[in-house]
Amino acid sequence: MGGQNGPDKLQRKVLEQLLDSYEKSKTFQGDNQVKQSFSVQIAKLFPRYGDDAEYDYFCQVNEAMEELCDAALITVEYERKGVLRKAVLNPENLDACYDWLGRTPRRQEQQALYNVWEKLSGELTEDCLLPLRRYIAAQYLRIEKNRNVEYYSHDRQDYCELLQAAVAVLKNREEIFIRNFSIKVFHDSKRMEQLAGRLTSLLYQYGEFQEKGTVLEECGIVHTPTYVMLKGNVKLTLGGQELDMSLLQGDIALSTESLKSLQDIAVPGARVVTVENLTSFHDYAAGEDCVIYLGGFHNQVKRDFLLRLYERNREKEYRHFGDIDAGGFYILEHLKRKTGIGFRTLYMDVETLRLYQGDAKPLTENDRKRLIQLKAELDGGRSQKDGAADYGAANDRIEDYGAVIDYMLEHNCKLEQEVVWCETVPGQAPWEIE
Numbered sequence: 001m002g003g004q005n006g007p008d009k010l011q012r013k014v015l016e017q018l019l020d021s022y023e024k025s026k027t028f029q030g031d032n033q034v035k036q037s038f039s040v041q042i043a044k045l046f047p048r049y050g051d052d053a054e055y056d057y058f059c060q061v062n063e064a065m066e067e068l069c070d071a072a073l074i075t076v077e078y079e080r081k082g083v084l085r086k087a088v089l090n091p092e093n094l095d096a097c098y099d100w101l102g103r104t105p106r107r108q109e110q111q112a113l114y115n116v117w118e119k120l121s122g123e124l125t126e127d128c129l130l131p132l133r134r135y136i137a138a139q140y141l142r143i144e145k146n147r148n149v150e151y152y153s154h155d156r157q158d159y160c161e162l163l164q165a166a167v168a169v170l171k172n173r174e175e176i177f178i179r180n181f182s183i184k185v186f187h188d189s190k191r192m193e194q195l196a197g198r199l200t201s202l203l204y205q206y207g208e209f210q211e212k213g214t215v216l217e218e219c220g221i222v223h224t225p226t227y228v229m230l231k232g233n234v235k236l237t238l239g240g241q242e243l244d245m246s247l248l249q250g251d252i253a254l255s256t257e258s259l260k261s262l263q264d265i266a267v268p269g270a271r272v273v274t275v276e277n278l279t280s281f282h283d284y285a286a287g288e289d290c291v292i293y294l295g296g297f298h299n300q301v302k303r304d305f306l307l308r309l310y311e312r313n314r315e316k317e318y319r320h321f322g323d324i325d326a327g328g329f330y331i332l333e334h335l336k337r338k339t340g341i342g343f344r345t346l347y348m349d350v351e352t353l354r355l356y357q358g359d360a361k362p363l364t365e366n367d368r369k370r371l372i373q374l375k376a377e378l379d380g381g382r383s384q385k386d387g388a389a390d391y392g393a394a395n396d397r398i399e400d401y402g403a404v405i406d407y408m409l410e411h412n413c414k415l416e417q418e419v420v421w422c423e424t425v426p427g428q429a430p431w432e433i434e
Helices: 009-023 055-070 091-101 106-121 127-144 156-171 178-186 191-206 212-218 278-283 300-312 326-339 350-355 365-379 394-411
Strands: 039-041 074-080 083-089 227-232 235-238 241-244 252-255 262-266 271-275 290-293 317-321
Touching: 009 039, 009 055, 009 074, 009 083, 009 091, 055 074, 055 083, 083 091, 106 127, 106 156, 127 156, 127 191, 156 178, 156 191, 178 191, 191 212, 227 300, 262 300, 278 290, 290 300, 300 326, 317 326, 326 365, 326 394, 350 394, 365 394
Parallel strands: 271 290, 271 317
Antiparallel strands: 039 083, 074 083, 227 252, 227 290, 235 241, 235 262
16 A cells, blocks of 8 residues: 555545645635635545445555545545545645655646746747747746646656757758757657657647648658659759750659759749649649649748749749648648748639539538638738738738639539649630630
């Protein structure tokens, strides 16, 4: 049993629950005007206790509670002689309860977290670290309301490493493999992968990321190298050599290392088109277009490439071709916001939906919710972000695809872009092909 060697499992379960109740109470907050008591029902906490076939277990529970009474940590009330009804916390011996469990009192733990945040806050001045500033501000409010701190599992070292990883990820400006990044930050190749679940959840909740699954990739932390795939009417200068893509039948993929040799990007044609999905990228008949595979939400490498292309070809028309659903439009919004380039839709309108209505799918409840939310954001003139001068006014954006959102909601439909075969002359819609 417990005693001088500390609590056994039964005793620990009782004391932990009693202290949890106390730490969640108005008494703990100092707001309670009447005296509270904190108790736990024995039969509810230990269902086997009331089973006549579990006599040995019944005796173990009684003996464990007697030891806690002898230590003056609890008092007990009886259902009838020999049968316990509930255990009641002794408020005079709270410190002894914490010591017996080896548990840090909540106030002490909260103060330790304040110290961590205060020390860290002085390092969070850069704009890229805004998600962490938001997170810390939210946790101060949670403690004021006596709520648990998010992503904190009562292991301070683990928590500090989580915050350290968040800072390093948000400040990262190069593509790097996750295990190399982990060695760089922790001198441990596996630590980042251990933290990845909570880390991506934290950054997604308090950052500007569109999908939780791509948070690390958007910040340049990858498992495999990023390749920028492109085709069509574009000329690249790499390592002093010019590559005229219009002379090739297919596409090329430039790795992160290859892009370091990129000196110039020239678009002789009138239009640059980004394509969301790989199948559609391969199906797209480029003609005079410069066509770039986006692959959903773009990361730092693809963003840097697009910005370099735009810097040298500002006068071109920039279009995005993706799924006609909430995800496709959010990807377009993300693309415009992060690059500052005034992309507009291509084959993502009412006419396309009507042309391929036989292949359309019904909206899910989540689809409908996201479309309504996006429509509200656009109608409300969502504030311009990232200082992007070319991002365009809200009215321009809603005019671009507000009508198709209305149509989708009214007709309960969405369309995968793979359905739209783009064997088109650039600038000509599919339904205009004879």
